[in-house]
Amino acid sequence: MNHVEKMDHVSRRELISGVGSVLLTGLKIPRSVLGAEHKHATSLRKAPESFPLQVFCGTGDHLWRRQIEPVDSPATINAMLEWMSETYSISRLYWRGGQTMMWDEHFRIGPEKLLAYDWTLWKHHLYHDLKINEAAVSAAHKHKMEAFLYTGLFEFGVQPDIGVIGPYPFEDEIRREHPQWCPVDRWGERRCPGPVSFCYPQARKLIIDRYVKNLKQYNYDGICFYTYVENCGILYEDEFGFNQPIIEEFNKRFPNVDLKRDQLTQAQKLHWYACRGKFTTDFLCELKAELSKQGKKLSVIIDAKNPDYVQPWWRQTIAGSGKIKMDWRLWVRKRIVDELWVQLAPTKNQHETLEILQKECDQYGVKLTVRAINPFENGWKPYIESGVTPVAVITWTRNGIERFTHRQINDRSFSSSDWKVRLQALTDVESGKMKTTSEQVAELAKDNHVLVRRRAMFVLASMKAKSQITTIEAGMFDKESSVRIAAAAALAIVHRKESGLRIFDALKKDGYFQMKLAAVEALSAMKKQALPLLLEGAKETNYAVREVSVRTLSNLGSGDSTEEVFPTLFSTVVNEKEDERVRCHALTGLVGLRQNISLKHQIKLVKTLMNLAGTAPSVLVQLRAAWGLGYFYLPSMPTERAEIINCLVDGFKKYGDGCERSDAAYGWRLWGNSLLMCHETGRRQLETMRVQKNDKWLAWLAYETMYLPHRQMKMELIEEQKAIEQHKNFAPPFPGYRK
Numbered sequence: 012m013n014h015v016e017k018m019d020h021v022s023r024r025e026l027i028s029g030v031g032s033v034l035l036t037g038l039k040i041p042r043s044v045l046g047a048e049h050k051h052a053t054s055l056r057k058a059p060e061s062f063p064l065q066v067f068c069g070t071g072d073h074l075w076r077r078q079i080e081p082v083d084s085p086a087t088i089n090a091m092l093e094w095m096s097e098t099y100s101i102s103r104l105y106w107r108g109g110q111t112m113m114w115d116e117h118f119r120i121g122p123e124k125l126l127a128y129d130w131t132l133w134k135h136h137l138y139h140d141l142k143i144n145e146a147a148v149s150a151a152h153k154h155k156m157e158a159f160l161y162t163g164l165f166e167f168g169v170q171p172d173i174g175v176i177g178p179y180p181f182e183d184e185i186r187r188e189h190p191q192w193c194p195v196d197r198w199g200e201r202r203c204p205g206p207v208s209f210c211y212p213q214a215r216k217l218i219i220d221r222y223v224k225n226l227k228q229y230n231y232d233g234i235c236f237y238t239y240v241e242n243c244g245i246l247y248e249d250e251f252g253f254n255q256p257i258i259e260e261f262n263k264r265f266p267n268v269d270l271k272r273d274q275l276t277q278a279q280k281l282h283w284y285a286c287r288g289k290f291t292t293d294f295l296c297e298l299k300a301e302l303s304k305q306g307k308k309l310s311v312i313i314d315a316k317n318p319d320y321v322q323p324w325w326r327q328t329i330a331g332s333g334k335i336k337m338d339w340r341l342w343v344r345k346r347i348v349d350e351l352w353v354q355l356a357p358t359k360n361q362h363e364t365l366e367i368l369q370k371e372c373d374q375y376g377v378k379l380t381v382r383a384i385n386p387f388e389n390g391w392k393p394y395i396e397s398g399v400t401p402v403a404v405i406t407w408t409r410n411g412i413e414r415f416t417h418r419q420i421n422d423r424s425f426s427s428s429d430w431k432v433r434l435q436a437l438t439d440v441e442s443g444k445m446k447t448t449s450e451q452v453a454e455l456a457k458d459n460h461v462l463v464r465r466r467a468m469f470v471l472a473s474m475k476a477k478s479q480i481t482t483i484e485a486g487m488f489d490k491e492s493s494v495r496i497a498a499a500a501a502l503a504i505v506h507r508k509e510s511g512l513r514i515f516d517a518l519k520k521d522g523y524f525q526m527k528l529a530a531v532e533a534l535s536a537m538k539k540q541a542l543p544l545l546l547e548g549a550k551e552t553n554y555a556v557r558e559v560s561v562r563t564l565s566n567l568g569s570g571d572s573t574e575e576v577f578p579t580l581f582s583t584v585v586n587e588k589e590d591e592r593v594r595c596h597a598l599t600g601l602v603g604l605r606q607n608i609s610l611k612h613q614i615k616l617v618k619t620l621m622n623l624a625g626t627a628p629s630v631l632v633q634l635r636a637a638w639g640l641g642y643f644y645l646p647s648m649p650t651e652r653a654e655i656i657n658c659l660v661d662g663f664k665k666y667g668d669g670c671e672r673s674d675a676a677y678g679w680r681l682w683g684n685s686l687l688m689c690h691e692t693g694r695r696q697l698e699t700m701r702v703q704k705n706d707k708w709l710a711w712l713a714y715e716t717m718y719l720p721h722r723q724m725k726m727e728l729i730e731e732q733k734a735i736e737q738h739k740n741f742a743p744p745f746p747g748y749r750k
Contacts, residue, residue: 565600
């Protein structure tokens with residue numbers, strides 16, 4: 012028996028305790044933690060017999076970023092869970108894919124954000140055609156893991172005037188059909204982007220029925236809720252939460268306080284947050300009762316810095332839902348939850364919160380888990396010994412379970428019978444830990460395991476193996492999309508003249524989101540060498556080839572190829588027979604090239620944008636043209652500026668009283684934003700529309716544009732009192748909600 016084979020017989024306890032120190036050899040742990048000679052491994056000698064570990068997989072990230080482990084087929088999902096089970100004894104999978112599946116079934120998804128929409132189309136294919144949701148749960152159970160649906164407690168999408176220009180262009184049917192169920196501001200006008208308020212029993216029942224049905228249909232073992240919302244639409248922390256049932260609950264304790272109008276004391280504010288949380292507890296209690304009938308478990312994530320309130324979204328200063336009390340002590344005492352999960356934060360905060368939670372959870376038998384960047388770090392040892400289970404998150408590059416095997420890697424590993432060993436050998440070559448020949452890697456590009464073939468593409472790119480370009484090109488026709496995507500991306504590093512044509516051939520077989528993303532990157536890297544092919548590709552009959560050509564031409568035009576690129580992009584924009592999304596990609600590219608094109612072309616483009624904004628049959632093209640006009644106002648001559656202003660004002664007015672446009676609920680936002688880009692002239696026009704009395708909707712939308720601007724990926728908060736005064740001084744009568 013050779014050394015590599017002997018490693019198969021090292022027990023799990025030996026690996027953890029340090030006897031099999033290869034466990035930590037490849038983990039990305041700082042030297043300050045490891046010490047001179049695997050100091051960390053020695054520190055775990057007294058670890059429990061079975062080191063507990065669970066894992067989270069966020070399919071949204073995995074299906075956007077090709078660098079992290081793929082979940083785009085049953086084969087890749089099964090491989091991922093086999094690796095986690097056999098190498099790390101993972102006991103539970105938190106699968107965010109179930110959330111995506113429900114979004115696909117219940118959310119309105121629009122094409123206004125081109126890449127996000129394309130991403131959703133790819134996910135639809137994976138969930139409905141390849142059935143990756145079923146594959147994930149089945150593979151988890153096959154490998155002796157529990158499978159939990161991971162989703163947002165308050166995440167039901169955003170109203171379209173925020174979503175179309177914010178992170179996501181979609182909203183749940185519950186919010187669309189029942190806007191009165193959304194948390195509202197003190198005037199009953201603005202809806203909080205993200206949540207459905209649990210203060211309505213009908214809403215709670217509808218949502219609970221959905222979850223129970225989903226868990227039963229896909230055979231999940233439980234459900235885990237995160238509590239942030241992924242948008243930045245809130246203006247100040249106490250903006251929302253004034254729904255009538257919450258007011259009535261608040262007035263039980265403070266009957267003489269007007270929650271909407273009075274200045275609240277700190278005690279009154281805390282009670283208000285608790286009232287919002289009371290209905291959240293009602294929801295969880297009712298959900299738990301239904302889950303118990305099915306033998307399913309309930310897990311809720313707790314913020315590590317402030318466990319008594321909902322989480323803020325990553326890198327944001329406050330929670331997008333406003334403050335809602337998380338009465339976790341009550342949940343624990345009444346066994347409403349089976350598990351509390353402490354989310355990521357500075358380790359000091361996580362430790363402090365765990366110590367607070369443990370006092371309650373131990374007494375009532377509620378499980379505790381914690382998200383750990385590296386679950387094997389010494390600082391987690393006392394918590395693990397007291398029953399806390401760490402969770403590794405594989406959407407992050409550093410997660411503590413980077414190695415695919417604990418076995419020692421050497422030259423013989425490339426021919427190992429264990430695919431995880433072959434994969435680890437390739438990974439070590441890619442990271443520079445060991446060397447081999449490009450011929451050896453090319454052999455593994457034909458391996459029978461999907462993850463080995465995929466990694467071979469990355470390795471050939473890292474080696475800049477020009478002698479293996481045909482091997483890489485062949486990878487674009489693999490039966491697995493993750494291999495095809497990796498191969499296309501590798502051609503951005505190493506390619507030949509014929510590679511562009513091979514990419515086009517591959518796109519005709521796989522024209523989905525991530526493949527197109529990799530193709531654009533590769534063709535852009537080929538620069539002028541690819542230009543003739545791209546100019547022809549923009550006229551191709553295949554949709555994916557045309558889209559990729561247009562997107563790549565937009566990239567190349569920012570160099571010294573502007574004049575060569577402009578005619579093709581322009582002809583695409585004005586071609587009414589072209590798909591509206593391809594036209595919008597071309598239009599976006601032209602607006603991005605505005606500083607490079609000649610004055611003659613600028614004038615031509617501005618006139619075209621005004622014409623499209625006013626008369627294009629496609630609403631999507633109209634909106635993209637209106638968006639583009641804002642960028643041309645300042646560089647234009649005075650006569651053109653006047654024409655731009657008139658066009659934008661005319662477009663904005665179409666959303667007034669009686670508007671029946673399909674984009675009535677949100678299209679005005681893009682026209683209004685372009686007017687704001689026209690500085691004082693645009694603001695004067697909006698102000699005129701705000702103060703007029705004949706068109707209530709027009710007045711309201713002008714007010715929203717000027718005083719309630721959209722937020723994209725960063726919260727820009729204002730003082731609460733300023734917002735109140737602003738509403739008092741400038742808000743016209745509220746005309747209601749539009750679908």
